[in-house]
Amino acid sequence: MDKLLDQFSYGLFxxxxxxxxxxxxxxxxxxxxxxxxxxxxRENGISNALAAAEKAKLEMARLTNENEQLLKEARAExxxxxxxxxxxxxxxxxxxREQAQTEGKRLIAQAKHEIESQKTKALAEVKAQVxxxxxxxxxxVLSREFEDQGKQQSLxxxxxxxxxxx
Numbered sequence: 001m002d003k004l005l006d007q008f009s010y011g012l013f014x015x016x017x018x019x020x021x022x023x024x025x026x027x028x029x030x031x032x033x034x035x036x037x038x039x040x041x042r043e044n045g046i047s048n049a050l051a052a053a054e055k056a057k058l059e060m061a062r063l064t065n066e067n068e069q070l071l072k073e074a075r076a077e078x079x080x081x082x083x084x085x086x087x088x089x090x091x092x093x094x095x096x097r098e099q100a101q102t103e104g105k106r107l108i109a110q111a112k113h114e115i116e117s118q119k120t121k122a123l124a125e126v127k128a129q130v131x132x133x134x135x136x137x138x139x140x141v142l143s144r145e146f147e148d149q150g151k152q153q154s155l156x157x158x159x160x161x162x163x164x165x166x
Contacts, residue, residue, distance in 0.1 A: 133163055137156065137159050140155060140159070
């Protein structure tokens with residue numbers, strides 16, 4: 001270290017200090033301001049980016065809540081539509097069942113009426129045949145009555161054998 005002190009030159013030190021002051025002045029005049037501005041601009045950019053990220057985070061939370069609300073409403077509407085559809089189905093089935101029962105009762109009543117009509121018609125035909133047979137028997141009996149009483153009874157017995165009513 002002694003060698004350094006022996007070689008120390010005040011003139012060189014003076015010029016180095018003046019150059020250092022000039023360099024600091026030039027840097028302060030031309031370099032520090034752009035560097036500081038760039039740092040401030042970067043700091044503002046980072047702050048804006050953080051604020052935008054926070055804003056986006058809040059917007060995403062709002063959208064998520066809004067989507068959940070929309071999903072709840074959609075589910076409620078779906079449930080309501082399904083309930084209405086089930087009620088409509090049950091109503092249609094009940095109406096169809098009631099209509100089928102009404103139609104069945106009508107067909108049964110119509111069939112009973114038709115059976116009654118056919119029965120009445122058949123009875124009328126049987127009565128007509130019985131009356132025709134009775135008139136025929138009576139005519140034959142009367143025509144032979146004047147002939148012989150024994151023959152008349154045997155004739156009635158024969159006629160009764162011929163007539164078989166089921």
